[in-house]
Ligand SMILES: *[C@@H]1O[C@H](CO)[C@@H](O)[C@H](O)[C@H]1NC(C)=O
């Protein structure tokens with residue numbers, strides 16, 4: 001290297017930084033007591049070009065990090081654009097693994113969810129950190145237009161979501177961006193003690209089925225300081241989710257924060273213990289929505305919810321319980337079926353802002369299983385259209401109203 005001959009004539013301080021720079025690119029260096037497995041040392045190239053080799057290199061780096069028993073290990077992806085085929089990072093691993101993404105990972109332009117639901121999947125790992133501030137680019141624009149009709153067609157062929165975690169425990173995702181997924185962005189299934197912070201998720205407001213974070217069969221989770229703007233739900237909370245705390249979320253555009261749909265299939269499990277607080281929803285279709293299938297096969301419940309300190313900015317339907325959910329005309333006729341999902345102990349408190357339609361509060365509970373213990377307090381939603389003021393619809397709802405409530409015409413049973 002020519003620069004070596006320059007060393008005698010430059011300052012010691014420069015030398016210090018010079019060696020710091022060199023050592024950080026060394027093969028599998030130790031760093032803060034962690035062993036670092038840099039994907040470049042396995043042959044990965046961050047040149048943005050399509051290749052099949054990167055997936056192999058990433059897999060090898062992961063396997064070495066995962067099997068490293070000398071201490072914590074880090075898989076390191078430096079700056080650059082790394083094209084990456086569909087990939088699975090499987091455990092169990094020997095110790096804590098950190099997966100640091102500094103650069104951009106580029107998905108294949110077309111990728112169906114035939115083999116696996118996600119482009120990048122982590123499975124069976126305990127003690128995992130994913131960080132680095134890098135970008136997952138799902139390149140969804142190549143499939144949204146002509147391949148993704150799952151919003152209209154129940155028998156559609158699903159495309160791969162950006163990233164999935166299943167059977168992962170004690171993990172955190174801290175600092176990551178996910179853009180333009182083909183279908184959903186984050187898919188969490190059967191995770192436990194799992195935290196997501198400082199994550200930014202974006203896709204155009206008119207991109208189909210690009211849910212932000214989907215969660216099912218999971219427990220003990222915290223989602224905080226995230227910003228999500230997509231063409232579908234910001235967060236979708238599906239069956240079997242318990243003890244989930246969501247705070248400091250900015251949501252919009254999109255369909256809002258959704259619970260369900262639940263109740264369609266027999267083997268589904270209840271949803272319990274969900275908190276959403278200190279969040280802002282802006283320009284979304286719904287704000288806080290709970291939806292259960294009208295034609296339901298399961299008798300489970302949705303309970304112990306708290307929605308607190310939420311600002312709505314121009315949200316079409318800020319507060320919704322819909323127990324008549326039945327898309328794709330699967331219910332013969334509207335109103336024919338009554339959901340068997342029991343909704344109980346749901347508290348809405350300190351929710352304010354603007355509604356883009358008059359229908360600011362719609363609680364349409366099941367005739368067969370009326371909602372129980374619904375509590376409304378300090379709600380102030382306004383509508384700025386020329387047609388009048390906000391309205392409330394409350395059907396088959398049992399519970400209480402406290403403090404100032406606008407719209408105030410909700411009669412509880
Ligand atoms: C994960 O962390 C827990 C708690 O510190 C520890 O008991 C367990 O052995 C760790 N497992 C792995 C694979 O690192």
Ligand SMILES: *[C@@H]1O[C@H](CO)[C@@H](O)[C@H](O)[C@H]1NC(C)=O
Nearest residue numbers: 169170171172193194195222
């Ligand atoms: C997740 O956050 C909660 C609350 O801050 C904390 O108690 C828990 O240890 C965190 N878990 C992980 C895996 O970081």
Ligand SMILES: *[C@@H]1O[C@H](CO)[C@@H](O)[C@H](O)[C@H]1NC(C)=O
Nearest residue numbers: 196197198223224225226248
């Ligand atoms: C979230 O952001 C707030 C304000 O910037 C900060 O005080 C808090 O520590 C952050 N929480 C996490 C878990 O990053």
Ligand SMILES: *[C@@H]1O[C@H](CO)[C@@H](O)[C@H](O)[C@H]1NC(C)=O
Nearest residue numbers: 356357358359385386387388
């Ligand atoms: C307002 O009322 C007019 C006349 O009834 C109706 O055509 C229009 O759709 C209404 N607009 C909204 C935003 O509800």
